[in-house]
Amino acid sequence: MTQGRPPLNRRLAEFGTTIFAEMSALAVRTGSINLGQGFPDTDGPEEIREAAVRALRAGLGNQYPPGPGIPELRTAIAEHQQRRYGLAHDPDTEVLVTAGATEAIAAALLALLEPGDEVIALEPYYDSYAACVAMAGGSRVPVTLRPDATTGTYRLDLDELRAAVTPRTRLILLNTPHNPTGTVLTREELGAIAALACERDLLVVTDEVYEHLVFEGEHLPLAGFPGMRERTVTISSAGKTYSFTGWKVGWVTADAPLVAAVRTAKQYLTYVSAGPFQYAIAEALRLPDTYFDNLRADLRRKRDLLGDGLRAAGFEVYEPQGTYFITTDISPLGEEDAYAFCRALPERCGVVAIPNSVFYDSPDAGRSQVRFTFCKKDDLLQEAASRLRRLAS
Secondary structure: OOOOOOOOOHHHOOOOOOHHHHHHHHHHHHOOEEOOOOOOOOOOOHHHHHHHHHHHHOOOOOOOOOOOOOHHHHHHHHHHHHHHHOOOOOOOOOEEEEOHHHHHHHHHHHHHOOOOOEEEEEEOOOHHHHHHHHHOOOEEEEEEOEEOOOOOOEEOOHHHHHHHOOOOEEEEEEEOOOOOOOOOOOHHHHHHHHHHHHHHOOEEEEEOOOOOOEOOOOOOOHHHOOOOOOOEEEEEEOHHHHOOHHHOOEEEEOOHHHHHHHHHHHOOOOOOOOHHHHHHHHHHOOOOHHHHHHHHHHHHHHHHHHHHHHHHOOOEEEOOOEOOEEEEEOHHHOOOOHHHHHHHHHHHHOEEOEEHHHHOOOHHHHOOEEEEEOOOOHHHHHHHHHHHHHHHO
């Protein structure tokens, strides 16, 4: 280190070890049930795993695959968007394969932002959003989702969103279904966002990784709304849908000029990744609709199983419309500080969760909120619920 200067640049000075790494390490150290980090405890479809094995043995993807992704996967992604949502994309110019959605988000923001540009994001937001905006030299502007007393879900205040737009606003970073709240934006809300983006000439980057995990309502890609095709970068990935989170296969779909811009940044990040797994995910995207229906039904049942257990333990539970996370409030337990609560929870009852306060610019906004994941085996969720009931005694 020279002249006393810290090694980490100013843009990233506020970021340290992610909360997920911290809490997962705590789970290992204490032998606790990890309902913090969102990864399933079972693998996805056997036929998709075997497709990866076949690719490995056949030497497919063991060397560098094409920079934009293998043609088979890009074609499968385009077919998926057409079949599910009626969105037509040229697989050669309007589809880009990435190292998971996280790289897609980073590449999109690095490509599309100039230093000083403002980015509106729905708060609480996944922690990589803030870091990626900072790395791109942008300035994040939170618009906070708040619980609705009538519906028991988090909702977007459209007036607050409109008020957040300034002459410096470059893009809106949207996440629906939303992590961590489980909110699924409605057709009316998305229509209002689309109208605002067109009126103010904004780009929109949409993180849709939970697109197939919707329990109430429906998933509607913003790119399908009038005027949005040419100004929307749509991001998704295979990890959440197929339960192979370690494969890190994500993608971008957008108009050719936007994809070209994102590809320019992406090629200097990982360049390529997950060669053999790309062949497997190409097959996964062509699974019949019954696969997605069964996945959704299974996770809805798990949501209800854990939700009932959390209520029995004394938490206030905000029912998620999508994703595989439940946000709770610890105030009924006589607790106020979510971070302190989560740090102590493994010792108190052998369960790990995530404090939502880390997903806010102002930690006080989510001070008493805690997130649990339910993408686990039934017996593990039942055991976790049993342990958490110690809090109510």
